[in-house]
Amino acid sequence: MQNQPYYRPLRENDFYADKRSARPIIQGTVARGHLEADTYFYTGKIGSNDGDYMPFPVTAEVMARGQQRFNIYCAPCHSELGDGNGMIVQRGFKHPPSYNTERLRKAPIGYFFDVMTNGFGAMPDYAEQVPPQDRWAIAAYIRALQLSQHATESDVLPGEQIAQQPPPGVNVSPPFDTQGATTAAPAPAKPNAAPANGGEAKP
Amino acid sequence: MAQVFHRSANTIARASIIGVVVVVSVLLWAALEVQRSPYATYQNVAQAQPVPFSHQHHVGGDGIDCRYCHTSVENSSFAGIPPTKTCMNCHSQIWTNAPMLEPVRESYRTGQSLIWTRVNDLPDFVYFDHSIHINKGVGCASCHGPVDKMPLTYAANSLQMEWCLNCHRAPEKFLRPRDQVFNMRYEPPSSQNKVKLDDGSVFTDQIALGNELKHRYNIRSIEGITSCSTCHR
Known part of the structure; x- marks a missing residue:
């Protein structure tokens, strides 16, 4: 009664040589709802070039989701600021470039989606761990991170002031960037700062 | 006579x-x-595994979120045991020669699964779904204990029915805000520790917080969640 003759996920099965009760999907199988006809949504590419628009509207919920997923899947290496000093890098993984390099600031948003989908350099792909909707949300959030680290005084809301040092309790690795979005609010990016360059949905 | x-x-x-x-x-x-007793339930007994995987190191030390590896916990009954590829995301570059990790590399080379020993094994006559618990504000640590302090993984609770009912009879004693579910360092509210919800309301008492969350997260009546057929379907 404790162990019944049916398979719970990943339970062993002696019938098959590899002992997997969950069988690999036969090549070419298309599951219901997985036709992936919208190629831009699933690849981030138009032809062979990276696209530069979001396939769905960017709302505050999308940004919040992107922030949450970024902090789970990307921050271990890229750090919550996107500077590439995450904990795994401190433990010896190859240092990824900061999102605030000229190259990545100019990269189209589809580029980030493509790197998450297929990996790049030392970075493995995250296609299995992060579904496409979330990969796009993360890409939008990366745009917000870039803005937050590269904002000018004119981007600050009227009445707010740029802090001269990080708010108490927030550790920012030196040199502290006073041009960054360390305004009175401690969060690196507010969700409603969302529609970044290229972060807007295609009309 | x-x-x-x-x-x-x-x-x-x-x-x-x-x-x-x-x-x-x-x-x-x-x-x-x-x-x-632990003799029968294996509560607090660490199990031998093909690789001595340390949650303490990966969660407590490196700060990796539960969902990085247990990807399906929010959407599925099964939290998900990561494929070997998830291990190799980092271990293709870190500790690449560690003898301890040879079974992982071998699994990656050959495509054979690592065969782990289940630590939290519910009987098959119990229906259990991770996603509903996660989405109703039951923290990972509420059932799995201080995983971030486990050098070798063990079941922190007996998983016996009387233990399940502790919470199903009085969920307000354990509920926490949804955004704290995966936080291994979460402390329930007390006079020293205020817990704030999204809308700014502040709680200093677990029962008050629990009752509020029960209402907000539409948790079913006690009769509903203690009915036999809720778990024995």
Whole structure:
């Protein structure tokens, strides 16, 4: 009664040589709802070039989701600021470039989606761990991170002031960037700062 | 004719009746205690694994979120055991020569699964779904204990029905805000520790917070979540 003759996920099965009760999907199988006809949504590419628009509207919920997923899947290496000093890098993984390099600031948003989908350099792909909707949300959030680290005084809301040092309790690795979005609010990016360059949905 | 029984026979008879009751009760009690003990439930007993995986190192030390590896916990009954590829995301570059990780590399080379020993094994006659618990504000640590402090993984609770019912009979004692579910360092509200919800309301008492969350997260009535067929379908 404790162990019944049916398979719970990943339970062993002696019938098959590899002992997997969950069988690999036969090549070419298309599951219901997985036709992936919208190629831009699933690849981030138009032809062979990276696209530069979001396939769905960017709302505050999308940004919040992107922030949450970024902090789970990307921050271990890229750090919550996107500077590439995450904990795994401190433990010896190859240092990824900061999102605030000229190259990545100019990269189209589809580029980030493509790197998450297929990996790049030392970075493995995250296609299995992060579904496409979330990969796009993360890409939008990366745009917000870039803005937050590269904002000018004119981007600050009227009445707010740029802090001269990080708010108490927030550790920012030196040199502290006073041009960054360390305004009175401690969060690196507010969700409603969302529609970044290229972060807007295609009309 | 002499008396058949000595006069002490009455006392012996009474004592033996009471004695039998006491001995049977003690034996029954002992049997119940044994089946509740770690000897039977494996509670707090670390299991041997093909690789001595340390949650303490990966969660407590590196700060990796539960969902990085257990990707399906929010959407599925099954939290998900990561494929070897998830290990190799980092270990293709870190600790690449560690003998301890040879089974992982071998699994990656050959495509053969690592065969882990289940630590939290519910009986098959129990229906359990991770996603509903996560989405109703039950923290990982509420059932799995201080995983971020486990060098080798063990079941922190007995997973017996009486333990399930502790919470199903009084969920307000354990609920936490949804955004704290995966936080291994979450402390329930107390006079020293205020817990704030999204809308700014502040709680200093677990029962008050629990009752509010029960309402907000539409948790079913106690009759509903303690009904037999909720878990035994």
